[in-house]
Amino acid sequence: MKFVTEQEVYAYLDQFLNFERKLEPTEYRLDRMETLRELFDCPDESYRVVHVAGSKGKGSTATMIASVLAEVEGPVGLYTSPHLLSFTERIAIDGSPVTTAILLESAEELSDRLEGKTNDDFPGGENPTYFELLTMLSFLCFRRAGCTSAVIEVGLGGRLDSTNVVSPVACAITSIELEHTDLLGGTIPLIAREKAGIIKAGVPVYTSVLNEEALEVIRRRAQELGAPLTVLDDSVGITDCAVGMDGTRARLHCLEKSCGSLPSRLFTPMIGDVQVRNAALAALITSGLGVGTDAIVRGLAKARLRARFEIMQGDPVIILDGAHTADSVAACASDFYRLFPGGGILLFGCAKGKSPRAMAAALRPSFGSVIITKPGTFKESDPAEIQEAFKAEGYATRRNDATEEAIAMAIADARSTNLPLLVTGSFYLCAAVAAYLAAK
Numbered sequence: 001m002k003f004v005t006e007q008e009v010y011a012y013l014d015q016f017l018n019f020e021r022k023l024e025p026t027e028y029r030l031d032r033m034e035t036l037r038e039l040f041d042c043p044d045e046s047y048r049v050v051h052v053a054g055s056k057g058k059g060s061t062a063t064m065i066a067s068v069l070a071e072v073e074g075p076v077g078l079y080t081s082p083h084l085l086s087f088t089e090r091i092a093i094d095g096s097p098v099t100t101a102i103l104l105e106s107a108e109e110l111s112d113r114l115e116g117k118t119n120d121d122f123p124g125g126e127n128p129t130y131f132e133l134l135t136m137l138s139f140l141c142f143r144r145a146g147c148t149s150a151v152i153e154v155g156l157g158g159r160l161d162s163t164n165v166v167s168p169v170a171c172a173i174t175s176i177e178l179e180h181t182d183l184l185g186g187t188i189p190l191i192a193r194e195k196a197g198i199i200k201a202g203v204p205v206y207t208s209v210l211n212e213e214a215l216e217v218i219r220r221r222a223q224e225l226g227a228p229l230t231v232l233d234d235s236v237g238i239t240d241c242a243v244g245m246d247g248t249r250a251r252l253h254c255l256e257k258s259c260g261s262l263p264s265r266l267f268t269p270m271i272g273d274v275q276v277r278n279a280a281l282a283a284l285i286t287s288g289l290g291v292g293t294d295a296i297v298r299g300l301a302k303a304r305l306r307a308r309f310e311i312m313q314g315d316p317v318i319i320l321d322g323a324h325t326a327d328s329v330a331a332c333a334s335d336f337y338r339l340f341p342g343g344g345i346l347l348f349g350c351a352k353g354k355s356p357r358a359m360a361a362a363l364r365p366s367f368g369s370v371i372i373t374k375p376g377t378f379k380e381s382d383p384a385e386i387q388e389a390f391k392a393e394g395y396a397t398r399r400n401d402a403t404e405e406a407i408a409m410a411i412a413d414a415r416s417t418n419l420p421l422l423v424t425g426s427f428y429l430c431a432a433v434a435a436y437l438a439a440k
Contacts, residue, residue, distance in 0.1 A: 001111035009107040028160040031123035043143040053154040054174025064282035066151040068299030077142035077150035106140040159197020173207040176214040192217035208232040260287035271309040307430040316414035322427035326358035347410040349375035350425035356389035369396040373406030375426030
C-alpha cells in the first residue's frame with residue numbers, strides 16, 4: 001500500500017484498534033507478535049535493545065537512556081507511549097519523531113507484507129492488534145534508519161506485552177504501583193510478576209523499585225534466570241535534590257565499588273524528585289553499557305518528555321502532568337506546591353477504574369476547587385463519580401463533560417486569577433489541552 005501522509009498511516013493502523021479495545025486479559029499473548037517478527041525477518045535484531053518496564057517512570061527513564069546513548073552512538077531509536085499530539089512521537093530517532101520519509105517507507109513495508117493475510121494466518125485466529133502493529137512499525141523504522149541501539153518502553157505489564165519479544169542487552173524496571181489491576185492482578189506481587197516478565201536469562205537487570213514485596217519478586221525472578229540484578233538504592237545514594245522551574249538537580253554517591261562512570265552530580269530538565277531517581281537509574285544502566293561520565297551528564301541534561309510536569313509558560317502558566325494513579329498524583333501535587341505555594345486552578349479528568357478520591361486527597365493542599373471533565377474520548381470515563389469523589393474531599397466542584405469547553409473554562413479562570421493551571425489525571429486530558437493550545 002502506498003502512503004502519502006502520516007495521517008494515512010495512522011488511519012491504516014486505526015483499523016486494528018477496535019479489537020484491541022475489547023481484549024480480555026486472557027487474550028494478551030506473544031505468539032501473534034512472534035509471527036509478525038518472523039514475517040518481517042526480526043527487525044529488532046538489527047540493533048541492540050534496552051527494554052524498560054514499570055508502573056511509573058518508565059517513559060522518562062527510557063527517554064533518558066536514549067538521550068545518553070545518542071551522545072556516543074547513533075542513530076538511537078526510542079519507542080514510548082502514549083503520545084500527545086501525533087502518534088509519530090511514539091517512534092523517535094535521536095530525540096525527534098521519526099521522519100516522514102522513514103515512516104512512510106516502513107509503513108509501506110508493513111502493509112505490503114500483511115496484504116492478503118487473514119485471521120487464520122495468526123495464532124488465535126485474530127488479526128494483530130493496533131499496538132502490536134505499531135510496535136512492529138517502530139522496529140521497522142529503527143532498522144530502516146540504521147539505528148545502532150533502541151530503547152523500548154513496555155506498553156502494559158511486561159510478561160505478555162507486545163514488546164516482550166526483544167532480546168535486550170539490558171532490562172530496567174522502574175517503580176511499581178497498583179495499576180491496571182483488571183489485567184495485571186490486584187496485588188503488588190502479582191503486578192511485579194508481570195513486570196519481571198521482561199527479565200531474560202543472563203541479561204543485566206536494573207531496578208529503582210522501593211516496595212519490598214515487589215523487589216522480592218524481581219530478585220527471585222532474576223536469580224532464577226541468572227540475570228545480574230542492580231538495585232538503585234543498594235548502589236547509589238541521592239542527596240541535595242533541588243527542584244526548580246528549569247528542572248531538577250542532585251548529587252549521586254556511589255555505595256558500591258562497581259559504579260563505573262556514574263556522575264557525582266546530575267541535572268535533568270524534567271521536574272520532580274522522582275525524576276532524579278529515573279535519571280540515576282538511567283545513569284547506572286548507561287554506565288553499565290560503557291558510556292562515559294561526561295556523555296551521561298550531557299545526555300541527561302538534554303532528555304525531555306512531554307506531560308511529565310511540563311511547565312508551559314504563557315498567560316496563564318499551564319502545567320501538564322499525565323499522572324493517573326494516587327502515588328503519581330501525590331508526587332505531582334508535591335512538586336506543584338513546592339513551585340507554586342500560592343495555589344492554582346485545577347482541571348481534572350481520569351479514566352474509569354482509577355482512584356479519583358485518592359487522587360483528590362493528594363491534590364488537596366494546593367486546591368480547594370476543581371473543574372472536572374472527560375479526558376477525551378479514547379478511554380471510558382465517569383465524570384459524575386469523579387465529581388462525587390472530589391466533593392467528598394471538600395472541593396468546590398464544577399463539571400463540564402465537553403472537554404474543550406472545560407479547557408476554555410479552566411484557562412479563563414487561571415487567567416483572571418493570575419494563577420497557574422494544573423492539568424492532571426490522564427495523559428489523554430493533557431493531550432486534549434496540548435491540542436487546544438496548538439490550535440489557538
